[in-house]
Amino acid sequence: MTGLLQIKTESVRLGARPVGIRQQLSYLFVVAALREAFAALGAHRHVMAEASEQVRSARAAQAEARLARVRFDAAGEWVAHALGEAVLWSEHSPPAAEIVRDLTRHYREEHGLIIDVESGIVEVDPEFSSEVEQNRRLSMALDERQRRARTTAAAIVERYWPRLSEHVIGALWVPVGRARRDRLRAQLAERGIAELVCRTVVFVLAYLSGNTSDMSFLEEAPPLIDPGEEIKAALDSDLAQMSRPEQEWGFGGAPDWTERYPWWESATALLRTPDRARTDAARTAAIQQSVAVSALWPDHTDRAELGYLLTRYREQLDSLTTTAHHLVEQPATIDDAAWDWVQDQLTGLRDTRESLDAVSVQNRGLLEIEQIRLRQALHVCDLGDIYVDDAVFVGSLYQRGRDQKRLSQRGEDWAELSAALINDALLEAGKDHGDLALDFEGPDEYADLDEWSIMVRLSRIAHGDPDSEQSSHELVAAVDRIIADHAISEQATALVRGQLHGCLGWARAEGDHLQVCRTGWTERLSTVCAARDAGQLHFGLLAPEPIHLQSSPGIEVGDRDQRSIIGAAIPHEITRHSHLDPHASTEQAAQTRPGTEQGAQP
Incomplete structure (x- = not known):
């Protein structure tokens, strides 16, 4: 069959040493994927030889459908996994063989890795400056974060103070450190901008540019999310635990849920009165196990849990980075048992990344700026900088x-x-x-x-x-x-x-x-x-009607995310109302999904 590959090996031979975290991780991922594919090749050939033509065609079509969804800009662990599957099918499927060729070309151009799949050789291109390329990409990512931060901050000023915007927007800069943030807030206040908007503008500049590692959120961050909405996902998790059958708890049995322990009391105190009553009723039903208790707020995301997931992803990457370094410096120390461990780690890494990617693109109660920030954090990990630990979410509890x-x-x-x-x-x-x-x-x-x-x-x-x-x-x-x-x-x-x-x-x-x-x-x-609860505070400062940004001095307006970020900074189901003057006292209604209430600030 034309276009197919002929795999002549069941082992991987390594060439020159890769340099830098990004290239070393890619090297590890590729070698692991090829080892796994070659190990399965014999059994795969046997199964395909025994199967009928109809079965072979059906299985190949399923594999081709999976491989057709491969994005070359996806996380490295997923791209390498796709390479392994494509190699496995490359002797039976021309589309799979073509994807192998495309991916090897991708690794040559983007990572400086020369992969000869048929001979099982992974080499490093001596002409490829991996560290220079990694630093260039990290610099580009930093520039993009700063551009997005300035564009978003400019939109806030344009929205609320259009008369001042032309004098202020061109002077916006990304503040690094507490002293510079304080100075910028003071400069905005001198222009007559309200204190809450000053805080929001400076916070957005620091947050979207990834400069919050030294920030005291208690002192500097404005309240952007209703704490009662933020806590709901965690309460749902507790209710799910309460409704578990006794036999599932094993040794020691279930906790005494009848005791209203302090965390539950403090958490439910954040809710509005109707939500508190609803939660207490669900708790009673869960403890008595009289009815199956389903999630009260399935469209909410636990930001703390998501933060732990991101931390775990970085820790998994850190462990694999150490292994990648050992593979380069001391390849003899990576034996079969170590490779089995690597495969287990990669499976966990892919699962974790899949969960994070899903949240970064699906609206499950996160603000759009949070989804953007999560994508930024993951992108930096893909570029090899896995130790950055700036804030990703803006909820008060987080x-x-x-x-x-x-x-x-x-x-x-x-x-x-x-x-x-x-x-x-x-x-x-x-x-x-x-x-x-x-x-x-x-x-x-x-x-x-x-x-x-x-x-x-x-x-x-x-x-x-x-x-x-x-x-x-x-x-x-x-x-x-x-x-x-x-x-x-x-x-x-x-x-x-x-x-x-x-x-x-x-x-x-x-x-x-x-x-x-x-x-x-x-x-x-x-x-x-x-x-x-008194109607004196709403959580919509970043959510007026959608703003179509115009180019301003020093501000380049980009894609859809740039244009809609302010208008979509709260969950998409919420109807937004025009509110030009942040000092106005008129309350405006906001239609929300059940269990939420969100509107413009006072």
Whole structure:
């Protein structure tokens, strides 16, 4: 049959070493896909030889239909998977063989990989500058994020302050760091723009350009999403757990759902009164298992869960990046067992990416700017920058988690450093390993359990845990005991105690800071929900009637996403109403799907 390939091998031979994360990952993905295809080739040939012509044609047609949906700009793990399937069918299907040729051409042009499928050879093009190409693509992605951020911010100004727009839009710039964000907000306020709009413009500039890693969302982010809407997906998940039959829980049985535990109380408090009553009724039915409880809000997405999914995707990529590096530097260490592990990881990676891609293009309660931001984050991962961890969503509950996680991580990092300083000071003063005797069982691989014990207690203090004072007393008492037992000199004692009390003071300050953050978010959510229930606050600042952007100085207006992003920043089902003046007090109705209410800001 013309156009078919003739596979002459069942193994993969490797050539020159790839360079850079993007090329190394592509190399790993391709080799894994070819290994899997070659391993299945013998059985596949046998099945096709035994099958009738009709069956062979039907199976080939199914494979061709799957391969016809392949997008060469998809995630690398999916493109390589398609290559493997196309190779498997290339001896029986001319379209599959053609896709193999197209994909090998794609890998040559886009990744600098030379793939000879019939001979099973994967080489690296010596003329292809992989690191230069990776940096060029990352730079282009950054430019595109900044362009989109400026276009969106310009649309907000044009929408609400058309008389000022020509003086302001050309001066919009992407602020990096708290000081520059504060300065830009002040400059916009000097133009007479309302404080809420100033905050929104600056937030959008930082958010869509990927510059929020240092942002305090409590202090800087405007309320863009109703917390009562944001929490609904998580409540649905809990209701699903409550309605599980007893026998499915296994050892230990089901939790006592009759107890209204604190999370449920605080979560339902965010809802509007009708939604709260509906949720309580569903909870009662789920606990009694009198009826099957279906999701109350199936069109909502749990932003926190989606954030965990994105983190897991990055962690999976990180693990495979390490393996790709080993394949390049120490190929002999990647044995058959390691390749089996790689295949399992790739299966999980594809599943995770499929879920994330689906959310990034389907409207399930996310704002359109969130979908765009999610696509940006995934695109950066595809380009090899998997360690960027800027905010992806704009919900208050998600942002609260980001704020607290950032402060908690800072506490963990400093606790680890401080523990090493205190333990080193004690060792220099005469302490032996294990003398601290804090009765804390640390990990076996930890070099010094005393240091681990100190770190755990400092972490508790830095997190503001209820037993933080007890942890402080334990540390001081243990150090005093060592000083007495070893008759440590006054000078050494002063150094040790100075180090200890300095670190304890820092840990308490961190704990206080984190507690202020927790309290601040609790008060903010209560205030937002109270204002919403009183009709004083709506969540449509980014959602007036669709705006058709015009080119402005320094602003290039692009595709449909650019033109409609402001008009579609809330879920598509919502009917938007004209609201030119953000200071106007007239309330405007907004038709929403059941369970939601959204309109223009006061």
